[in-house]
Amino acid sequence: MKYIRQRYVLFEILSPSEFEKVHISPDQIIRELWNQVQNLYGQKGTFKAGLWMIRWDPEHRIGIIRCDNVSKWELIASMAFISKINRIPVIFHSRKTSGTIKKTLKIWREIFKSIPPPRDK
Amino acid sequence: MFLNSFIPWNPDVSEFRKNLQFLYHCGYQGAFVNVSDSKQYKEFINSEFFPKKLPEISFPIEVSSLNVYKKDDSPIVLFPRITLEPPNTQALKQELNQWVSRRCVIGVQSNSKEILEVAARDGRVDMITLPSLLYLKDLSKGILSLLKQNGIYLDIHYNELITSYGSKRTRILRNLYKLFKQAKPFSYKYIIGTGQHPSKKQVEFLRGPREIGAILISLLDLPEKHVKSILRENIEALALIFVKRDQHVFIQPGVEIINKK
Numbered sequence: 001m002k003y004i005r006q007r008y009v010l011f012e013i014l015s016p017s018e019f020e021k022v023h024i025s026p027d028q029i030i031r032e033l034w035n036q037v038q039n040l041y042g043q044k045g046t047f048k049a050g051l052w053m054i055r056w057d058p059e060h061r062i063g064i065i066r067c068d069n070v071s072k073w074e075l076i077a078s079m080a081f082i083s084k085i086n087r088i089p090v091i092f093h094s095r096k097t098s099g100t101i102k103k104t105l106k107i108w109r110e111i112f113k114s115i116p117p118p119r120d121k
Numbered sequence: 122m123f124l125n126s127f128i129p130w131n132p133d134v135s136e137f138r139k140n141l142q143f144l145y146h147c148g149y150q151g152a153f154v155n156v157s158d159s160k161q162y163k164e165f166i167n168s169e170f171f172p173k174k175l176p177e178i179s180f181p182i183e184v185s186s187l188n189v190y191k192k193d194d195s196p197i198v199l200f201p202r203i204t205l206e207p208p209n210t211q212a213l214k215q216e217l218n219q220w221v222s223r224r225c226v227i228g229v230q231s232n233s234k235e236i237l238e239v240a241a242r243d244g245r246v247d248m249i250t251l252p253s254l255l256y257l258k259d260l261s262k263g264i265l266s267l268l269k270q271n272g273i274y275l276d277i278h279y280n281e282l283i284t285s286y287g288s289k290r291t292r293i294l295r296n297l298y299k300l301f302k303q304a305k306p307f308s309y310k311y312i313i314g315t316g317q318h319p320s321k322k323q324v325e326f327l328r329g330p331r332e333i334g335a336i337l338i339s340l341l342d343l344p345e346k347h348v349k350s351i352l353r354e355n356i357e358a359l360a361l362i363f364v365k366r367d368q369h370v371f372i373q374p375g376v377e378i379i380n381k382k
Contacts, residue, residue: 014146016139016324040340073339080332081283089325093147094332 005069007097008054008104011079012112013061014091022088026056029063032085036078045074054101055108057117064104064116072097122184123330124151124356126276127202127250127314130165137170140324141195147329151187151198151360153226153314162223165201169194178368180380184357186364200363201225204250210239221245226363228276234259241267244374247359248274248312254281254293257300265304274359275309278316279333280326298341306347312356 013024030053038046049071056063067075079092095111098104108116125144131137144152154170156162165171169192176189191198203225207213213229213236220227229240230250240246241264249268251257254277268275282293313333318326330352337343337351365371370378 014143073335076332076335077339080328080336083283083325091143091147091325091327091329092332093329094335 004050005099006066007069007072007099008101009065009067009072009075009094010096010098010104010108010111011063011065011092011094013063013085014093015061015089023058024061024085024088024090025058026053026063028085029053029056030065032082033065033075033078036082037074040078040081041074045071049075051075055105055116055119057114060112060114062108062112062114062116064101064108069099122150122187122357123148123353124153124198124360125149125314126153126248126312126356126359127155127204127278127316128152129317130154130156130161132161132164134168138194140327141170141197141199143324143327145196147327148331149197149329151200153200153202153360155202155204155317156225157204162201162203162225166224170199171201175367178364180382182361182365182368182370184361187357187360190364198360200360202228204228204230206230207236209233210236213239213243217243217245224367226359232256232259234261234264237264238267241271241273244271246273247362248276250276251278254278254296255289257296260300262303265309269304269309272310274312274355275304277311277313279313279328279336280316280318282336283326283328284318294340301341301343306343306351310355310358311351312359313351 030051033051034046037049049067052066054064054066065075076094079094082092083089096107098107105116128140128144131140154165156165167173172190172192178186178189187198190200201224203220205213205216205227207216217227226247227245228248228250229246230252231237232252237249237259240249282290285293315327334348334352337348338345365377
């Protein structure tokens with residue numbers, strides 16, 4: 001039996017048109033999320049969440065983040081409080097949450113009609 | 122159907138259309154557009170975002186009927202609303218007399234307990250808007266009780282929460298937490314909207330219903346069932362009240378036409 005169950009949150013980043021083509025790296029996103037989760041829920045909430053960027057498509061600004069199943073809402077709430085990454089105004093919009101990567105990728109293909117990038121090794 | 126209870130009307134049509142696109146992308150299917158005066162009301166009613174003639178509706182009136190008000194130029198359904206900010210109770214009554222015959226939902230926003238009490242007793246008022254989440258002391262037990270009795274909606278704007286930092290955010294969250302403990306969401310009708318921000322870049326403060334729901338669940342400890350009613354069911358009911366009033370199916374309180382055929 002698995003002792004920690006994971007959730008995969010499919011999200012996209014929206015920003016005003018003048019900032020649409022500015023590059024946002026996955027490191028910047030995960031750092032901002034870690035800071036925000038720590039700000040709201042403290043270190044306990046942060047280590048329990050176990051955030052990890054699974055996929056990131058910089059062109060369409062779509063990504064998948066892995067977290068603990070009990071920290072799903074904490075992660076999405078933290079996303080709501082992020083309004084800027086590297087001085088670029090952004091809106092995080094979580095689209096769907098799933099329990100497996102396979103299902104999340106399937107939802108990605110269905111919703112965004114684009115092919116998810118391969119996983120970094 | 123997720124509806125935003127407050128987005129400000131922008132006379133700049135292209136900017137307003139951009140805001141609507143963002144709202145649609147964030148997951149809303151509708152919104153109440155706030156007009157500040159008669160001039161803005163006329164602008165919105167005569168714009169391409171709202172049907173000029175009364176749209177034909179099929180009975181029985183239900184949530185899917187709201188889509189009749191959707192225009193091709195807008196990705197979401199829009200309904201007008203006015204937020205009255207009267208200086209005293211006399212002015213409130215005068216303004217209510219003026220606005221009650223118009224095609225809009227009426228909200229009252231004030232810091233005065235006296236005005237809020239009169240508004241909570243008045244059947245013409247649809248919702249009470251909280252002017253600031255930082256000071257909720259004016260919302261006394263008596264006013265809350267009147268809101269519950271008369272079925273008046275309590276409108277909360279989240280942009281202050283999103284834009285605040287540090288201790289200010291903590292105080293807002295504490296106030297909201299206290300409010301939800303005092304007036305529990307299963308007996309009070311809460312609705313949530315973006316709200317007005319002094320900055321013109323309204324787009325940056327929009328958040329989707331899923332994100333707002335996550336804040337209510339994880340930070341304010343509300344059960345998912347109540348969050349769904351705040352974000353979806355209550356606001357749908359308010360939109361249906363508007364549609365029924367607009368279609369002239371209300372005869373008296375408690376008496377309405379359920380089928381015109």
